[in-house]
Amino acid sequence: MKSNESIVLDFASSGKKVSAKIVYVTPRKPRDNEVLIKVSFCGICGSDFAMANNSGKRYQGVFQLPLVPGHEFSGVIVEKGKTVSREWEIGEPVISEETIGCGMCNYCKVGKFHFCTNSKKIGFTIPGAYTQYVTVSVNRLWSIKSITDVFGKSLGLKLGALIQPYSIPYSAIFDGSRNNWKPGKNILVLGCGPIGFAAADLCFVAGAARVVVVEKDSEKIKKFKKFSAKIVSELPTNKFDYIIDSTGDFELIKKSVSIAAPFGTLISLSRTSKKIELDTENFARQNLCFYSIDGNSLLETYPNIIQLMAANRLSGKMIIDQVVSLQKAKTILEKQRKGKGKILIGFEGK
Numbered sequence: 439m440k441s442n443e444s445i446v447l448d449f450a451s452s453g454k455k456v457s458a459k460i461v462y463v464t465p466r467k468p469r470d471n472e473v474l475i476k477v478s479f480c481g482i483c484g485s486d487f488a489m490a491n492n493s494g495k496r497y498q499g500v501f502q503l504p505l506v507p508g509h510e511f512s513g514v515i516v517e518k519g520k521t522v523s524r525e526w527e528i529g530e531p532v533i534s535e536e537t538i539g540c541g542m543c544n545y546c547k548v549g550k551f552h553f554c555t556n557s558k559k560i561g562f563t564i565p566g567a568y569t570q571y572v573t574v575s576v577n578r579l580w581s582i583k584s585i586t587d588v589f590g591k592s593l594g595l596k597l598g599a600l601i602q603p604y605s606i607p608y609s610a611i612f613d614g615s616r617n618n619w620k621p622g623k624n625i626l627v628l629g630c631g632p633i634g635f636a637a638a639d640l641c642f643v644a645g646a647a648r649v650v651v652v653e654k655d656s657e658k659i660k661k662f663k664k665f666s667a668k669i670v671s672e673l674p675t676n677k678f679d680y681i682i683d684s685t686g687d688f689e690l691i692k693k694s695v696s697i698a699a700p701f702g703t704l705i706s707l708s709r710t711s712k713k714i715e716l717d718t719e720n721f722a723r724q725n726l727c728f729y730s731i732d733g734n735s736l737l738e739t740y741p742n743i744i745q746l747m748a749a750n751r752l753s754g755k756m757i758i759d760q761v762v763s764l765q766k767a768k769t770i771l772e773k774q775r776k777g778k779g780k781i782l783i784g785f786e787g788k
């Protein structure tokens with residue numbers, strides 16, 4: 439197998455700082471239950487920026503260096519292991535969840551793979567898709583043929599790379615063990631990055647009465663003018679049943695508590711190492727609930743998002759900011775140049 443250009447994160451020789459390098463890496467031959475995927479698109483995630491630009495404080499213990507990052511990818515199967523069933527065909531367009539549980543522990547058995555202490559995470563503890571070829575288990579592999587059949591290969595595979603970021607708000611909002619979602623609720627989303635956008639998009643298709651997104655960046659407000667949710671620059675004054683944060687801006691979160699409706703739910707989807715102070719008396723008086731999640735691989739999350747995308751019910755295309763080369767991605771990571779939406783690394787051009 440030929441070696442391929444890959445972005446590798448490692449400690450710089452001078453010390454503890456992590457830096458990104460472009461290195462040639464030879465893909466691993468698939469074992470019995472694995473497939474080799476030719477990557478088409480891979481999203482650059484906030485966690486990749488965090489891993490590439492500090493000494494891993496925020497994701498300490500979660501990622502292992504040296505590492506090829508990349509957990510938001512789509513591609514096609516080019517080689518199969520011996521025991522991979524016939525339903526997986528060469529050329530099949532696919533995506534994979536990033537958390538591969540052991541399959542045997544109590545958490546895996548109930549689909550909460552991210553609590554599995556023997557789990558592997560693509561792009562965090564095992565090689566990800568900032569490279570043209572990646573070998574992954576079929577365990578958490580999903581076909582996105584239903585999406586490419588509708589949108590064609592180019593757009594279909596780009597949409598496929600967005601399914602992972604959609605899976606985070608999906609799991610947080612629609613996991614029945616955390617809240618009792620019903621259509622007709624008023625939703626406020628803080629922040630219109632890819633996660634906030636996906637949260638608003640999903641709430642809208644799930645029957646929310648109104649979806650409002652607070653976004654300070656005027657360019658983003660313009661860019662998402664046609665989005666089903668209303669984008670505003672200031673926190674509204676009316677009450678909301680759900681307040682979903684994707685900013686980690688604790689001043690904004692603190693203020694938003696005052697506009698949570700009685701029995702309202704605040705959901706934190708942002709990751710920050712900063713501490714946040716909350717007025718718990720207000721939580722008691724209003725019967726509010728605040729929760730967060732770390733997993734995005736609940737049993738039905740991925741197949742349901744794939745069905746929504748294939749049915750053209752989501753606005754994912756709007757959140758794609760740019761498609762860049764691997765070289766450009768390295769510069770973006772180094773300079774922390776976050777986009778006005780999701781930046782995808784494209785291995786087959788735009």
Ligand SMILES: [Zn+2]
Nearest residue numbers: 483484485510
């Ligand atoms: Zn991500």
Ligand SMILES: [Zn+2]
Nearest residue numbers: 540543546554
């Ligand atoms: Zn397990």
